[in-house]
Amino acid sequence: MSGLRLLHTADVHLGAGFGFLGRRGREQRLQLKKTFARVIDLAITSQVDVLLISGDLFDSAYPPPDIVGEVVYQFGRLEKEGIWSFITPGTHDRLQEGCVYEGKDFDEFAYFHIFKEKEFAPFDLKTLGLRVYGRATADEGRDVLKDFCAEEDSVWNVGMLHTSFLLPGKVERDEMLISSDSIARSGLHYLALGHWHTAADYSQGGVTAYYSGPPEPLDVGKGAEGTVLLVELEEGSPARVNPITTGTRRMLRLDVDATDLAGPAALYTYLRQMADPDLALEARVGGICGEEWADFDWDKMEEEVTPLFFHFRLEASPADLTRYDIESFPEKTVMGRFLRLAEDEIARREGEEALIAEEALRLGLAHLSKR
Numbered sequence: 001m002s003g004l005r006l007l008h009t010a011d012v013h014l015g016a017g018f019g020f021l022g023r024r025g026r027e028q029r030l031q032l033k034k035t036f037a038r039v040i041d042l043a044i045t046s047q048v049d050v051l052l053i054s055g056d057l058f059d060s061a062y063p064p065p066d067i068v069g070e071v072v073y074q075f076g077r078l079e080k081e082g083i084w085s086f087i088t089p090g091t092h093d094r095l096q097e098g099c100v101y102e103g104k105d106f107d108e109f110a111y112f113h114i115f116k117e118k119e120f121a122p123f124d125l126k127t128l129g130l131r132v133y134g135r136a137t138a139d140e141g142r143d144v145l146k147d148f149c150a151e152e153d154s155v156w157n158v159g160m161l162h163t164s165f166l167l168p169g170k171v172e173r174d175e176m177l178i179s180s181d182s183i184a185r186s187g188l189h190y191l192a193l194g195h196w197h198t199a200a201d202y203s204q205g206g207v208t209a210y211y212s213g214p215p216e217p218l219d220v221g222k223g224a225e226g227t228v229l230l231v232e233l234e235e236g237s238p239a240r241v242n243p244i245t246t247g248t249r250r251m252l253r254l255d256v257d258a259t260d261l262a263g264p265a266a267l268y269t270y271l272r273q274m275a276d277p278d279l280a281l282e283a284r285v286g287g288i289c290g291e292e293w294a295d296f297d298w299d300k301m302e303e304e305v306t307p308l309f310f311h312f313r314l315e316a317s318p319a320d321l322t323r324y325d326i327e328s329f330p331e332k333t334v335m336g337r338f339l340r341l342a343e344d345e346i347a348r349r350e351g352e353e354a355l356i357a358e359e360a361l362r363l364g365l366a367h368l369s370k371r
């Protein structure tokens with residue numbers, strides 16, 4: 001048995017609304033369909049054996065007919081090529097009563113499998129010497145690979161899960177978790193992860209494990225580009241994982257330090273240099289102080305810069321979170337009250353929750369000082 005080629009994607013979120021993109025939201029919704037078609041193109045031109053979709057293919061368990069129809073059409077193209085498709089229902093396209101995965105839409109396919117089990121279950125593809133393990137997402141609240149080890153009677157063992165990765169002190173709670181220990185002991189040749197929207201290597205011990213991230217970006221600040229992973233398995237060597245860019249748009253959050261700029265004109269020049277009709281950019285300008293910014297019209301600047309990008313948002317805050325002096329905001333002012341409340345909240349939380357509270361403080365500061 002020679003090698004095996006897999007294409008790994010997840011979190012496509014077909015049908016997502018993109019409210020934060022305002023009037024461009026609909027365009028990005030359509031783009032998701034086109035990008036999914038591009039993923040299928042890639043599966044065919046790269047001559048992969050298997051396509052893995054690790055959850056959240058759809059943004060909802062009850063996607064509209066045009067979305068379902070498009071997906072059925074695209075799977076039909078793979079079927080003609082004899083390429084297998086595997087799906088795990090995720091958190092958005094949850095396996096539940098009357099959901100898309102319980103309908104008859106996918107019944108016609110032979111080279112196709114949806115994991116509906118509530119435990120990590122095997123599916124054998126003897127012709128490829130491949131065993132794929134997967135399961136539907138469900139509220140377990142624990143390490144779902146604890147005590148799992150792949151059987152050794154198959155040439156290739158590949159897993160797929162829609163789950164969080166347990167990071168002590170940072171990420172300890174979610175519907176499903178996996179840990180560095182459980183991955184390392186899984187005996188899998190490759191673990192295709194979904195749920196986190198940033199492509200990342202979570203390989204542990206000798207086990208190769210990756211989050212693919214979405215093929216088209218969904219959120220600003222979660223990894224700028226949409227990618228899929230082309231995974232090559234060869235006997236006697238570890239899995240080779242090659243990211244391939246599939247996204248049309250890029251989504252970026254940019255922190256600009258006003259103290260590095262001569263003034264508002266320099267801010268415009270700086271943003272102008274980044275102009276790109278496929279870039280969604282959210283710029284945060286911090287450290288604002290001095291005469292040159294005193295009467296600056298932030299709304300007008302946002303309006304002028306917006307046509308240079310697919311989407312643009314400008315936020316301004318007077319100083320970095322780490323540098324503001326709470327004593328300069330009296331307790332009886334709105335800002336002073338907000339800062340004291342927010343600091344109490346941050347002090348009471350830990351790990352990821354503290355980071356969220358800090359983000360709330362930062363956003364509040366920007367909002368109160370800008371408009």
Ligand SMILES: [Mn+2]
Binds near residue numbers: 011013055056196
């Ligand atoms: Mn997702």
